[in-house]
Amino acid sequence: MTTAPEKTDLVTLTIDGVQVSVPKDTLVIRAAEQVGVQIPRFCDHPLLEPVGACRQCLVDVPDAGNGRGFPKPQASCTLPVAEGMVVNTQATSEVADKAQQGVMEFLLINHPLDCPVCDKGGECPLQNQAMSNGRGESRFQATGGVKRTYPKPINISAQVLLDRERCVLCARCTRFSDQIAGDPFIALVERGALQQVGIYEKEPFESYFSGNTIQICPVGALTSAEYRFRSRPFDLVSAQAVAEHDSCGSAIRVDHRRGKVMRRLAGNDPEVNEEWITDKDRFGFRYAQSGDRLSHPMVREDGELRPASWPEAFAVAARGLAAAGAAGVLTGGRLTAEDAYAYSKFARVSLGTNDIDFRARPHSAEEADFLASEVVLRSPVTYDDLEHATTVVLAGLEPEDEAGAIFLRLRKASMGRPGTRVVSVAPYASRGLQKMGGQLVQTAPGAEPAALASLVEHADYGIDTGAIVLVGERLAAVPGALTAAADLARRTGARLAWVPRRAGDRGALETGCLPTLLPGGRPVADAAARVDAAATWGVDSLPESPGRDGDAIVAALAAGELGGVVVAGVDPDDTADPAATRAGLEAARFVVALDLRESEVTRLADVVLPVAPVTDKAGMFVTWEGRPRPFEVVLHNPASLPDLRALAGIAEELAALGHGATLGFRTVAEARAEMEEMGPWDGERVAAPAVDPVTDEGAAHDGGLRLASWKQMLDNGRLQDGDAALRATARTAVVRVSEAVASEVGATATLTGDRGSVTLPVEVADIAEDTCWVPANSFGRGVLADLASPGSRVTITPATNAAGGAQ
Structure with a gap:
């Protein structure tokens, strides 16, 4: 406290x-x-x-x-x-x-006067201060009358380029890397007039936060590979926005020209991300400029998708959903809160169902109860609290990969005096944990409930009323783990917070994109809550029974119990069972897909509606803290619509067919006004039942390893498409095993699970001998599609070459 x-x-x-x-x-x-x-x-x-x-x-x-x-x-x-x-x-x-x-004068002796071609020209502190605080003429000349030059540019990394002759040796970049990010891969080398920024030739500047060094460089010494020579500052129009890649809600500045985003910079928000953002937030925006971006609605005719007008697409979607009978809704996690609210209302008043789920990932029934009782309507922890906590427990969460702004705040807190203690319940001490000076509670996959329970008894970890427990969404895949985390918080007085990976997850939860919750935390099973929501929406009644979750919706489609489905930006490879998801979508009688780009789902769909990226619409994300982060439209693109506008069009057509009611709004402002009118539920909260942990010793897989996994920040995700330099900075996919296992399998190993096999380089880690770790989405179609479900057993063998021998 x-x-x-x-x-x-x-x-x-x-x-x-x-x-x-x-x-x-x-x-x-x-x-x-x-x-x-x-x-x-x-x-x-x-x-x-x-x-x-x-x-x-x-x-x-x-x-x-x-x-x-x-x-x-x-x-x-x-x-x-x-x-x-x-x-x-x-x-x-x-x-x-x-x-x-x-x-x-001294700084300009060797600094080149190449402002017309320098990326910093027009927004350069050196340029400005040379005019305001410098002399009109210099009394000095460079040796031989020629200014110092170096070969250029030097690749500090694939993304960060260095023009050494411009550097004024301010050490901002080296201090940021060392003090803030904890990635001291660049340094000032040599002495005197030869001093310059340099790197160890065998180790590039490997950092998820390297772009910040470009932004804080006061000259044009550090530049971005993708932005270099692309534009001038005075050609750009700037707009404030919110990053869409994680649940941190980092403030960003979007610079655009002629209807196209040219770059993104960190915004200044002391309460959230201060002045730093991840490279993914900075450079991961070109997906919206991809050649496969959908530019018009499409409807299926004679087995083929053809272009259609918006009114026709709305009408075909409505007729198809009406004819399909019962339908479900899968929303994914990319939605703004207003769009999520529209899906939630659409499911209830237009389709007459509670079969809606935003969790396009492994989840459980326990998680729904946990979210309803411990998360929705609560904001117990803020970024500032992280800096003042005595201890922060990380359970099912790797902040450096999954929540960059949280990582930077925790590292800042752990480096302070007195420093915050960071304790991670994980299979091994990740690089991020090491940079925070954290302690590891080494835990095999599936053993998290017992590990969390043990923290109550260990006073040396400092779990008390001044502590915070941060729970990642991955913990939902372990039966009893969320219950154990909540129990740890109750027994110690620590505060508990849930940290999802995706920007839209918390907003989707608050707006009722869950089969057991209505908007504002209203329990579906509570008659008073249903009456309250129905009154706001102007309908007589709402469906009473809690709906199916995402996995059950997919199973019901495959079994023919559901005929139709509305899908919003869901990647089957992210779901708990990708093969089952594909089978369910293929078996559905009618599929409506709302997406930004062509995808596996749009190719299966009967109606495809192009929806707007975050730059092309206004909206609001809700951070992991529960903090609203509204933003305005940056670009006006008539080729796509906000999800809520498309849903409103379908709802109006359904109402004309005698199915349900209209949404009652068409714009973001109207949807937000209705959300505020509905407000939070002030009735009784859902109590989460205790769930006993399940222990799976994997006896049927004798000799196998338990599979641990999470997504690295930079991987094969589609929102990173379009920036080759950003993709090139992603960390290599490896399998991490103990030294004993590595000695048996060699430098490269093949892992085999119940869904396939993958071959990866081997890296030794301080990890239990019966456990291995691989990145979730850094090879092929990902762990869930190509290998096995995390927590299950996999076998590991030495990789063989084409001739059949061990490599």
């Missing part, structure tokens, strides 16, 4: 004749900002430790607070304030102004 901060000690000083009081230990450069004076700087960054490398921020200090001043100008980015201090900046002091101009 965090305590209220103590009253801050204030220090009073004078800057350019203006008296100001600031907290003790504030740096002079920050104090100057509070009186409206911007001191030029390159190396200084408010989220990085001061280093005083560039010397551009020199100020005159005639009185240091002790009646005596400094004889020479001082770097304001490393000088803390003192009581009675007097500071004169370039605005009032010729000494400070002359010093800053002199530093700028």
Whole structure:
């Protein structure tokens, strides 16, 4: 439990004749900002430790607070304030102004004046400050009259390129990599005039956060491979937005030109992502520009899909769903909250069913009860809480891969004084856990309930009222694990939070895309909750029985119990049983697919409706915290519509056929207004029943290994399509095993499960001898389709070459 901060000690000083009081230990450069004076700087960054490398921020200090001043100008980015201090900046002091101009002269001796071709031109701090704080002419010349040059560009990684002659040695990039991301793969090498940014030739800059070094570089030394020479800042129109790749809700800035997104930058939001975003959030936007993007509705005629108008597609979809009889809805996790609300209402008032599920992944009945009792309508943990927690337990969650902003906050907290302890219940200590200095509770797949229960008895882990338990969605695949996590929180007083992978999952939960919940956390089984929702929606009644979950919907389609299905951006390979999902979709009598791009589902569908990506519509994501993150439309593209508008069109056609009611809204604003009118349920909450953990010793698979897996941040996901440099920075797919197993199978091994076999390089890890780990979606069609379900047993053998011998 965090305590209220103590009253801050204030220090009073004078800057350019203006008296100001600031907290003790504030740096002079920050104090100057509070009186409206911007001191030029390159190396200084408010989220990085001061280093005083560039010397551009020199100020005159005639009185240091002790009646005596400094004889020479001082770097304001490393000088803390003192009581009675007097500071004169370039605005009032010729000494400070002359010093800053002199530093700028030195920086420009070898810095190339190639602003017209430099990617930073037009938004370059060096360019701006050379004009405002530099001399019109230089008194120095480079050796031989020729400025220093280097071969260029140098690939720091596939995505980050370095022009060394532009570097002013501010060390922002190296400090970010070391202090923030924990990836010290780049460093300043050599000395004196030869000093430059360099990398170890055998290790590229392997980081999920490398793009931040490009953004904070104050010159054009670091550039993006995909954006390099593509545009100029003054050609771009900027819009604020929210990243769509995970549940963190990171603020981003979208820069576009002539209807096309050119780049994305990190936004500044101290409460969420501060000024950092992942490379996936930064570079993963070209999927919306892919050549297979759907540009018009299609309907199936004589076995083939043909183009259709929107009204015709709505009418055909309505007739098909009406004729198919009972239908279900699979929404996936990419939806905005408004779109998810539309699907939830569409299922109930248009199709008359509670057969709706957003969980296009392995899940369980236990999870639905857990979400209803422990997650929906709750916001017990924030990013700020992570930084002040005594201990953070990670269960079924790998933040560096699955929630980048959480990882950066946890690393910041763990590196502080006193540092937050991070405890991970996992099969091995991941690279992310090591960078957080965390502790591992080594746990075989399936043994998470027992491991979580054991934390209650171990006082050395520090699980108390100041602790936080972060539960990932993967824990739902282990019977009893979510119950154990909730029990751990109750018995210790720790706070519990659920962290899904996808941006739309929390919003889908809150808006009722679950077979047991209506919007606002209203239980389907509660008659009063149904009456309340029906009254808001203007219908007489709603279906009473809890619906089928995603797996049951698929099974019912295959069995003929459901005739139709509406599918929104679901990839069969992500589901618990990809083969069963394909079989269910193929058996369905009528399929309506709402998607952005051509996919396996759209090729099976009877009606295909192109829907808008996040740039082409307004909406709101709800973060893992429960924080609403609204955003406005960036691009106006008539080729696609928001999901809710397409559903409204189908609902109107169904109502004309005598099936259900209309949605009552067509725009995002109208849907959001109705969501606010409905509000949260103020009745009794659903209580989650205890579920006993199931122990599977795998006796039938004697000699096999338990399979552990999760998705790496950069993998084969379709939302990363279109940026070859981003894809090239993905971590190699390997199988991690113990040293003993590695010695038996060699450098390359073949894993065989009940769904297929894969061959991967072997990497030794501190992992139990009966456990192996592979990335979930970094090879083929992924673990679930090509190998086995995580937690099951697989066999491992040495890989053989074409001649039949071991490699």
